[in-house]
Each structure stands twice: as C-alpha cells, then as structure tokens.
Amino acid sequence: MTRKFVIIVLGAALAVFAGLDFYRSRHLREPVVAGPGVARVKTLGDYFSKVKGTVNDCNVYILEGAQPGGAVLVLGGTHPEEPATRLVSWILAENGILEQGRLFVVCSANRSASTVTRPSGAYPDSFSIPTTWGGQTFRMGDRWSNPLDQWPDPEVYIHYPTGQNLAYMDGRNLNRTWPGRPGGTLTEKTTHAFMELIRTEKIDFVIDLHEAELQYPVISTIVAHPKGQDLAAMASMVLSGEEFKIGVESSPEALRGLSHREIGDHSDAFTLLFEAPEPFLDATRGRTDAKLLLEGKDDFVVRAGKRGLLFETIDKNGWPIDVRVGRHTSTILTVLDLWTLDHPDRGVILKNVPRYAEVIEKGTGAFLKDPASAESKTIHYE
Amino acid sequence: MSMPETAALVLGAMVAAYILAKILKVSTELSMLAAALVGAAVGGAGFPVRHIVEGAFTYLDICLIFITATLFMNLLKESGGVAFVIRRVLTRFHRRKALLFVMLALLLLIPGALTGAGSVTVLITGSLVATVLGYMNIPRARAAAIIFIIAGLSAAAPPVSLWAMLTAAGVNMPYVGFFLPLLVPCVLLALATIFILSRGAKPADLEAALRELPEAPPKMNWLKVAAPFALFFALILAGRMFPFGFPILGLPLMFAAAAVVTMLLSPVKIPFLDVAGRTVHQLLPLVGTLTCVGILVQIMTLTGARGLIAITVVTLPVTVVILTLFLTLPISEAVLMWGAAPVLGVPLVLLFNTINLNPIVALAGMSVIWPLGDAIPPTAIIGRLTVDTIGMKEPYGKFLKACLVPALLIILAGTLMVFFSKQLAFLTVL
Numbered sequence: 001m002t003r004k005f006v007i008i009v010l011g012a013a014l015a016v017f018a019g020l021d022f023y024r025s026r027h028l029r030e031p032v033v034a035g036p037g038v039a040r041v042k043t044l045g046d047y048f049s050k051v052k053g054t055v056n057d058c059n060v061y062i063l064e065g066a067q068p069g070g071a072v073l074v075l076g077g078t079h080p081e082e083p084a085t086r087l088v089s090w091i092l093a094e095n096g097i098l099e100q101g102r103l104f105v106v107c108s109a110n111r112s113a114s115t116v117t118r119p120s121g122a123y124p125d126s127f128s129i130p131t132t133w134g135g136q137t138f139r140m141g142d143r144w145s146n147p148l149d150q151w152p153d154p155e156v157y158i159h160y161p162t163g164q165n166l167a168y169m170d171g172r173n174l175n176r177t178w179p180g181r182p183g184g185t186l187t188e189k190t191t192h193a194f195m196e197l198i199r200t201e202k203i204d205f206v207i208d209l210h211e212a213e214l215q216y217p218v219i220s221t222i223v224a225h226p227k228g229q230d231l232a233a234m235a236s237m238v239l240s241g242e243e244f245k246i247g248v249e250s251s252p253e254a255l256r257g258l259s260h261r262e263i264g265d266h267s268d269a270f271t272l273l274f275e276a277p278e279p280f281l282d283a284t285r286g287r288t289d290a291k292l293l294l295e296g297k298d299d300f301v302v303r304a305g306k307r308g309l310l311f312e313t314i315d316k317n318g319w320p321i322d323v324r325v326g327r328h329t330s331t332i333l334t335v336l337d338l339w340t341l342d343h344p345d346r347g348v349i350l351k352n353v354p355r356y357a358e359v360i361e362k363g364t365g366a367f368l369k370d371p372a373s374a375e376s377k378t379i380h381y382e
Numbered sequence: 383m384s385m386p387e388t389a390a391l392v393l394g395a396m397v398a399a400y401i402l403a404k405i406l407k408v409s410t411e412l413s414m415l416a417a418a419l420v421g422a423a424v425g426g427a428g429f430p431v432r433h434i435v436e437g438a439f440t441y442l443d444i445c446l447i448f449i450t451a452t453l454f455m456n457l458l459k460e461s462g463g464v465a466f467v468i469r470r471v472l473t474r475f476h477r478r479k480a481l482l483f484v485m486l487a488l489l490l491l492i493p494g495a496l497t498g499a500g501s502v503t504v505l506i507t508g509s510l511v512a513t514v515l516g517y518m519n520i521p522r523a524r525a526a527a528i529i530f531i532i533a534g535l536s537a538a539a540p541p542v543s544l545w546a547m548l549t550a551a552g553v554n555m556p557y558v559g560f561f562l563p564l565l566v567p568c569v570l571l572a573l574a575t576i577f578i579l580s581r582g583a584k585p586a587d588l589e590a591a592l593r594e595l596p597e598a599p600p601k602m603n604w605l606k607v608a609a610p611f612a613l614f615f616a617l618i619l620a621g622r623m624f625p626f627g628f629p630i631l632g633l634p635l636m637f638a639a640a641a642v643v644t645m646l647l648s649p650v651k652i653p654f655l656d657v658a659g660r661t662v663h664q665l666l667p668l669v670g671t672l673t674c675v676g677i678l679v680q681i682m683t684l685t686g687a688r689g690l691i692a693i694t695v696v697t698l699p700v701t702v703v704i705l706t707l708f709l710t711l712p713i714s715e716a717v718l719m720w721g722a723a724p725v726l727g728v729p730l731v732l733l734f735n736t737i738n739l740n741p742i743v744a745l746a747g748m749s750v751i752w753p754l755g756d757a758i759p760p761t762a763i764i765g766r767l768t769v770d771t772i773g774m775k776e777p778y779g780k781f782l783k784a785c786l787v788p789a790l791l792i793i794l795a796g797t798l799m800v801f802f803s804k805q806l807a808f809l810t811v812l
Contacts, residue, residue, distance in 0.1 A: 018435035119440040120676060120724075122433055122684035152443065152632025155497060155542050155618065156557075158625035164558060165541065167551035171630075181626060215732045216553065255556050283728040284693040286385045286686035287425070299385045300686070300693040307697045309733055 025125035026115040026146075028139050030382040032059070032090060032107060033369035037097040037352070039064040041380055044106075047200055048193035050182065055112045055149050056190045059380050060197065061093040061105040063350075069101030070204040070339070070346030073197065073269075074332065076107050078174045078259070080114035080141025082211035083127060083293060084276055084324035087138075089209070091329060091367045092353060100340070101348035104201060108382045109194070110174040112149040112186060114141035127290040129321070131365035133372070140293075144172035150186045160184060164256040175208070178262035198269050204346055205231075206271040207335065208259040209328055211278035214301060214310040221247035222331065223273040225264030231342070232272055235335045243330050243356045274331050276324040277312045284309075294321045326359035388425065389686035396421040396678075396687060410759065411670040418674070418681040425685030437680025441672040441719070443634070444499070448668060450637035451505045453661045454610065457641050459509075460657055461648035463607040466598035468513045476586045479518070486511050487532060487576045491568065494536025496618055497633055498544040500753055500764045503533035504771050506611075512772035513595075517586035522774045524579045527784035530768040531579075531792070532572045534753025539568035541622075544720050545749040549727035555741060559810035563746035566809065567795050571750070575788040601649035609647055610640040664770070671761055675719055688725055696729040700737055703730070704800055708793040711748055715755025719763065722752060740803035742810045747799025754789050757782060 034041060042060045045052025058077075076089025089107040096103060108114050117123035117140050128135045147153075150172050157171035158164070160181045170176040172187050180192030198206065205228055212219045224232035229250060236248040251260040251271075264270040279285060279301045280293045286300045297318030305314045333355060340347030354367055371379050383391070399420035403413035418437075422430050458464055475482040490511055494503035508529045515525040538545065540561045550557045617636045620628045631639075645652055682688035695703065695710055703710075714722035727748065734744045757765030762778075769781055799806060 014431060014435055017431045021432045022435075117436065119436050120679045120683060122437075122680050125432065152630060152634070154621055154625075154630045155633060156547075156622075158622070160626050163625070164556065167547040167557050168542075170551060184626070185630070215729065217735070254558065283724065283732075284689050284696065286389055286689040288683050288686070298689075300389075300689045303693055303697060304729075309696060309729070309736060 021125065025117070025139060028126060028137065030136075030138055031371035032061070032380045032382060033094050033371055033374040034061060034378045034380060035094045035096060035369070037063040037095075038093060044190070044193045044197065047196040048182070048189065050189050051193045054186060055115065055146070056110065056186060058106055058108045058111045059382065061107075061380075063092075063096050063098045063103040063105065065098035065100040065102070065349060067100040067349075070343060070348050071102040071104065071201050072336065072339075072348050073104040073194075073201075073203045073206045074106065075109040075194075075206060075208045075259070076105070077111070077114055077141070078109045078208055079143045079210060080108070080110065080139065081118070081123065081143050081281070082209075082278055083138065083140075084211050084278070084321060084328060085209035086114075087129065087321070087325050087364050088328040088332070091325070091364070092332075094369045095352050095354075095367055096350055097352045099349040099351060101346070102201070103348060103350060104197070104203070110145055110187065110190060111382070112145040113143065113172070113174065114139045114382075116142050116146035116148070118142045122288040124290040124293065127293055129294075129365045129368060130363070131368050131370070133370040135365065136368050144169055145174070145187045147172070159257045160188065162256045166257065170257070175210075175259055176257035178257055178259050179266040195263070195267060198263065198267050203267075203269045204343075204348075205269050205339070206259065206263055207332060208271055208273040210273060210275050211281065211324060212275045213281035213283065214277050214279060214312045214314055215282055215284070215304065217311045218249060219275050219277055219312045220245065221249050221275050223249045223251055223260045223275070225251045225260050225270040227264050227270035228272050231335060231338055234338050235331065238334050238338065239331060244327060246327070246331065272335060274328055276327045277314070277319045278324065279314060279319055296320050296324070322360050322364050325364045326354070326356035329353055329359060330356040385686060386690065389690040392421050392425040392685040393682075393687040393690055395424040396682070409667070409670075410761065411667065411674040414671070414674040414678045418678045421681045421685055421687060425681075425687075427681070427684055430681070430684065433680050433684055434677050437677035438673045440676030440679065443632070444720075445669045445672055446634035447497070447499060447637065448501055448505075448665055449661065450634040450641065451502050452665055453658060454637045454641040454644060455505045455509070456657050456661050457644045457648070457652060457654075458607070458610065460650075460652045461606075461644055462596075462599040462602045462650060463644070464510060465596045466602040467510055467607055469592060469595055469598060470604075471510075471514055472517060472586055472588060472591055472595075476588050479580075479583060479585065482514075483576045483580055484573065486514065487572045490529065490532040491536045491539055491572055494533055495539035495568075496542065496615070498537055498542035498547070500533035500537035500756065501767055503536045504529060504764060504768050508533065508768060509771050515580070515583075517591040518580070518583040519586070520580055520583050521784075522772070523776055523780040523784040526768050526772055526774050526781045527788070528576055528579045529772065530757055530765055530781070531575045531785060531788045533764060533768065534756060535568040535572045535575075535750065535792075537753050538564060538749045540564045543749050545723045545727060545752045546745050548720060548723035549731055549745055549748075553728055553731050553735075553741070555731075559742045559812070560746055561812040562809040563743045563799070563806065564749060567746070567750050567799065571788070571792055571795060574791060578787055578791075579784065599649040606647040606649065610643040613643050614640040668763060668767060671763055672719070675717075675761060679718055679725070692725055692729050695726060696733050700733065703733065704797065707748065707751060707797055707800065711751045712755035712758055715752045716758035716761055719756070719761060722755070734800070734803070738804065739800065740807040740810070743803035743806045744800045747796040747803065750799070751793055751796035754785075754792060757785055
C-alpha cells in the first residue's frame with residue numbers, strides 16, 4: 001500500500017511540474033510590433049468564419065504601398081519547428097515598408113503546431129534570439145498541429161480532393177492539407193481559410209517559407225508550381241550569381257496536398273516554396289537543444305556529409321540561424337523585384353528589409369523590435 | 383569532451399544502467415526507465431521532467447488501441463462467442479487442411495493490414511486460430527509462432543504499414559506505390575509460414591475436440607458473433623469510402639463501439655467492470671513498456687545517443703548495411719518499436735536513394751523484416767502478447783526457436799527486395 005502511495009505521489013508530482021511547463025510553453029506570448037508599413041491587421045477568421053476564435057485564427061499583417069499593384073502572401077510557420085520561417089515573417093511585419101502593391105504576412109500559419117513539441121523529438125520548448133534590448137523568446141513548435149486541437153488521427157489520412165493516401169499524422173500537417181476543406185479538420189479548415197484569403201484578396205502568388213534537413217533532397221531551393229516556374233528560375237539564377245547558391249525545382253504532380261501544387265491548381269495564384277538548410281531536423285543529429293537549433297552545428301551531420309549522405313554541404317561552421325534567415329529575406333526580395341520587373345502593373349515593391357549579407361553582419365535580433373518601447377496599439381500577439 | 387564522445391559516454395552509461403537493472407531483477411520497463419534517467423543525468427540534462435512526461439506520451443494512441451481492442455476481445459470471450467466460433471470452424475473444416483490453412487492465414491492478415499498493428503491481429507483472431515491449430519495437433523509453440531509471424535506480416539501489409547508510413551513521412555515521400563511491394567511478400571510469406579509450421583498437422587479428432595471445448599451459450603449464433611466485427615470493419619471501411627463525409631473516429635473508439643455491441647448482443651450477462659479490470663491488469667506490462675520506450679527514445683534523442691546509433695549505422699559501407707539489415711532492423715524494432723522507423727528507417731532510405739536503389743521497394747523490403755524484432759527482448763511486445771493471448775506455458779525460448787525458419791525466409795525475402803529494388807520497381811504501380 002505504501003509503495004502504491006509513493007508511486008501515485010511521484011506520478012502526480014511529475015504530472016504537475018510537466019503540466020505547468022507544457023501550459024507555459026503553449027501559452028507563451030510572442031509579441032509582434034507592427035511596423036510603419038503595416039496598414040492593418042486582420043485575422044484568418046475574417047476570411048472563413050469557421051476558423052474565427054480557434055487556435056489557428058492567426059494574425060494577418062497587411063502592408064500596403066501608396067501605389068496600387070499586385071498582392072503577395074508570405075507564410076511563416078507552416079511548420080513552426082522551422083524557426084527561420086517565423087523569424088523572417090517577424091522581420092517583414094516589423095520592418096517592411098511597401099511602395100507598391102500589398103503584402104500579406106503570416107507569422108504563425110499553423111498556430112496550433114507552434115504550441116506543441118514532438119514526443120520523442122526532445123525539442124526545447126522555446127528558443128531566444130539575442131537583441132540589444134535583452135532578447136526575444138519564441139515557442140519552438142512542431143511540424144504537425146497540436147493533438148490537443150485535432151485528435152484522433154485517422155488510420156490513414158486521405159487527401160481532399162484527390163483521395164491520395166498519406167501518412168496518418170499528415171492530416172495535421174498544414175503542408176499536406178491544401179487546398180483544405182470547409183467542413184474538414186482544423187488543419188483542413190485552416191488551409192481552406194488561406195485559400196479564401198488568396199481568392200478574396202486576389203493574391204498573385206504565395207511564398208511559403210520552409211527549412212529542411214540536409215538529408216532531404218529538396219533543399220536550398222525554390223519549389224515552384226508550373227505557373228511560377230519562370231520566376232523561380234530567374235530568381236535562382238540571380239541569387240546564385242550574386243549572393244548564394246539556390247536551386248529551382250518543379251512541383252511534382254504526384255505529390256498532393258502541398259502548397260506549391262494545390263494553390264496553383266485551385267486558384268489563380270501560384271506558390272513558390274523556399275527551403276533553407278536546418279541541421280536540427282536531421283535524423284542523424286546529435287544532442288538536441290536550442291544551441292543546435294540556432295547555431296546549426298552538428299558533428300554527426302558533418303560526418304553524414306563526409307559519407308556523401310547529404311544533399312547540402314555542411315562544415316564546422318554549420319548553418320546558423322542568421323544565414324538561414326538571410327537566405328529567405330534575400331530570396332523574397334529578389335522574387336518581388338523580378339515579379340515587379342515583369343508585371344509593373346501588379347508590382348510589389350518592398351523596402352527596409354535586410355538582405356542576406358546584412359542579416360549575417362548584424363544578426364537577426366537587430367531587426368526585432370522591442371515591445372517594451374513600442375506603442376501598445378502596435379503590439380500584436382502570435 | 384567532444385559531442386560524439388559525450389554521446390558515446392551517455393550511450394555506454396545507459397546500456398550499463400539497463401544491464402545492472404536487469405541483474406537486480408528489475409522489470410524490463412523499469413530497466414528502460416532507469417537507463418533513460420541515467421542517460422539524462424550523464425548527458426547533463428539532470429532530471430528533465432518535461433522530456434520524461436513528453437516521451438511517456440509518444441505511444442499513447444497505441445496504448446489506447448491495445449486497451450480497447452483487448453477489452454472487446456475479452457467481452458466476446460465472456461459472451462461465449464469465441465467458443466461458438468471455434469466449435470463451428472472445427473466442425474466445418476476439420477477434414478480439409480490446406481483450405482483451412484489458407485483461410486486461417488487470411489483471417490490473421492486482415493485485422494493487422496487494416497489497422498497497421500500486429501497486436502490487433504493477435505488480439506482479434508490470434509486466440510481463435512491458435513485453438514483451431516491446437517486441435518490439429520500443432521504444438522503450442524509452433525501455433526504461437528504462426529500467429530506472431532503472420533501478425534507481423536499483417537502489420538507490414540497494405541493498406542496501413544506504419545513502418546513504411548513513418549519512414550516515408552520522415553523523408554517527405556508520399557505513401558503511394560507501396561501496395562504491391564508490401565502485399566505480394568506479405569501474402570506469400572504468410573502462406574509459406576503457415577504451411578511450414580503446420581507440417582505434420584492432422585485432421586482434428588472432432589468429437590474429442592468438441593468434448594473438450596467449452597459449450598457456447600444456447601442462444602449464441604453467427605449474427606451475434608459477427609455483428610461487432612461487422613461494425614468495426616464497417617466503421618473502418620466507411621472512413622475509407624467516405625473520407626470526406628464520415629467523422630474521424632480513431633481505432634480506439636471503433637473498438638469501443640464493437641465492445642458495446644458485444645455487450646448488447648451477449649446471450650449471457652457480462653460482469654463488465656470485472657472484465658475491464660482484468661483487461662487493464664492483463665495489459666499493464668505492455669502499456670508500461672510502451673510508456674518507458676517513449677521516455678527512452680526521448681532521452682536518447684535529447685542526449686545525442688540516438689544520433690550516434692543512426693550515424694554509425696548509415697556510415698557503414700553500403701554492402702555491409704544491406705547485409706546486416708537482418709540484424710539492425712529487428713534489433714532496432716526490439717529497442718524502439720515503431721520508433722525504429724524514424725530513427726533508422728529515414729537515414730537508411732536516404733542512403734538507398736543516394737545510391738539509386740528504388741526507395742519504395744527497398745522500404746517495403748525493410749518493412750517486412752522490421753516486425754520480427756517484436757519477438758526479441760527487451761521489449762518483445764507482440765511476442766509476449768502472443769504467448770499470453772494463446773496461453774502458452776512453455777519457455778519463451780521455445781517460441782523463438784519455432785519462429786526461426788519463417789523468420790529466416792522473411793529476412794531473405796526482405797533483403798533481396800532491397801538488393802533488387804530497382805529491378806522490382808514495376809511493382810510500384812499501385
């Protein structure tokens with residue numbers, strides 16, 4: 001009896017301490033100081049009422065230029081475990097100024113997935129980016145929506161509308177549920193809501209930001225729907241010649257549910273999906289912690305590279321977060337420049353966003369705003 | 383100390399803690415917990431409460447499936463349904479052995495193929511088939527081996543193969559083209575297994591067998607036995623046929639619904655709380671093992687021990703990697719269960735992809751081999767479940783010995799599939 005009592009007490013203590021930790025990380029408030037370029041902030045639920053008030057009713061920061069033009073949607077946090085994607089969207093929302101057109105910025109495309117970490121993944125619950133004002137802390141997140149928000153999983157996830165069979169947990173993967181379903185799961189409703197945004201706001205193209213493990217063949221590249229192939233190829237040439245090597249790939253028709261395939265197939269817009277290298281995600285990674293997440297240095301991944309198992313190079317310098325953020329900001333700016341050059345009437349001219357070299361030189365934190373010294377009406381929480 | 387050295391030290395400490403715990407006669411699940419806690423401490427993570435609890439939840443869904451499926455089967459047994467089916471099957475097929483074996487193999491393949499869990503096969507049809515085999519003069523250990531091996535193959539069989547799905551998801555490969563590469567070996571190997579292990583079987587002495595079997599309640603009939611199964615499969619099929627109109631129920635709720643129907647149709651009054659209590663008691667070691675495996679994997683990942691294992695395996699020469707799949711896959715399954723797919727499967731498939739093997743056929747070949755590890759200690763989850771479910775009293779080693787021949791056949795088939803995956807790529811049409 002005493003033994004049972006001791007076990008119950010120990011179990012309860014574990015549950016309480018871990019529960020508090022989970023609660024804190026799920027509810028960690030992440031401030032965004034809307035920059036001078038932000039004309040207004042809507043939420044995803046404004047485009048599809050069934051998402052309103054849910055965990056995925058994320059903020060949509062709308063930057064507007066004085067001159068009319070096109071419209072572009074940037075998605076950060078499709079997979080929150082790819083932190084450079086969220087940091088880039090933060091930089092856009094807090095710093096970007098538009099001269100022409102409209103830019104829609106989302107920092108937490110799958111907000112639910114940002115509130116959980118992966119069982120058996122040993123992720124840190126959060127990470128901090130150093131700034132001159134003391135640093136900003138972000139939720140770590142996972143690849144899939146939080147089971148607390150969408151559960152149970154089916155035995156096999158069947159993609160709508162194609163009927164393709166996918167792994168059961170991909171029913172909670174925002175980048176496997178496009179174009180979404182109005183009466184579907186939370187994740188399907190979320191992608192449907194984004195499709196409504198794309199149609200309502202007459203979005204010309206979507207930029208979906210990602211990071212990938214180095215053992216994944218689709219890396220350091222732009223994946224483009226056929227409608228965006230020329231733009232992606234041109235951006236790849238310009239960037240590879242001037243800043244860093246980046247490839248271009250065509251969205252495969254056989255792989256369903258991905259933004260780069262379905263948005264182009266189900267709307268007038270198309271998607272360019274950017275992939276930057278993130279050693280933290282590699283299956284052969286060593287110690288799993290925030291240091292690896294931010295510095296991107298790992299001896300085991302380097303060893304895999306020497307064995308020829310990687311699709312991107314890596315050395316002792318790793319792939320630090322500033323390099324990954326800088327790749328994305330430069331790719332966004334280059335794509336927008338090239339688009340505007342080709343479509344002057346639908347142009348989107350974005351200023352005050354740092355390029356690759358500047359992010360590496362000053363660090364990502366230099367472009368994050370201090371909420372303590374900002375006007376309260378400009379602060380929004382993710 | 384460099385990161386690889388630290389990871390090696392942590393792994394060594396975990397192995398030592400596990401062995402020490404076993405020497406002190408601590409149970410397997412608590413030995414794994416001890417290894418995890420020692421690993422965390424040596425790795426500098428202290429007592430990581432969040433990671434321990436998060437890891438413990440890794441296999442929550444699988445635990446719920448185990449519990450609800452076992453409850454369903456125990457209720458069916460309590461209602462007299464199991465006795466009824468055994469008596470009828472024996473009466474109808476006791477003279478035609480070959481036909482009976484094919485039918486039994488298919489009966490064993492279906493539940494696991496539909497759910498992706500070999501345990502479901504063991505729990506739903508395992509004990510029924512074992513009883514029939516018993517009356518055909520097949521020794522208990524061989525009957526257990528037939529059920530275990532085919533249950534493993536059923537889990538690897540399409541449409542739901544968790545190893546293939548988890549690995550495919552890990553390399554962002556769509557789970558398409560796997561149907562034939564998984565179906566063909568699983569069906570052929572299942573038939574081979576039952577015919578090999580049933581050698582020497584005799585037609586059962588029907589009258590003696592029926593005398594020994596428990597009587598079924600007079601009001602029991604096929605409809606009452608079939609109705610809960612029909613509901614279960616109808617719910618699964620409804621999810622497949624109307625995926626956009628039918629709610630996602632999840633396997634635990636489907637099993638619970640089948641259990642409710644069993645209760646309602648039972649011709650005898652079932653003491654539900656007794657049966658439920660017995661079920662939980664019966665499954666505690668299994669659930670405990672799954673919980674502790676989750677914690678172990680989480681701590682191995684946290685400290686880099688998991689990465690050390692993965693990088694060591696994938697940096698071996700390719701020929702060595704393929705020729706040692708017969709060891710690495712079952713052992714990784716024995717230690718990590720389905721966790722083996724993301725830990726080992728992902729780097730292996732990436733390795734095979736870089737050397738121009740067909741990743742779908744190669745992964746299918748690996749998926750056939752993986753379930754063999756479910757009989758190997760320390761976890762031996764499905765192996766233990768099988769011998770418990772069919773009530774085998776002999777030593778566990780006798781069961782393992784009975785598994786040897788079909789296991790070697792499966793290993794050979796799976797390895798050849800990896801080797802010749804490019805030539806077998808025509809199978810990926812569905």
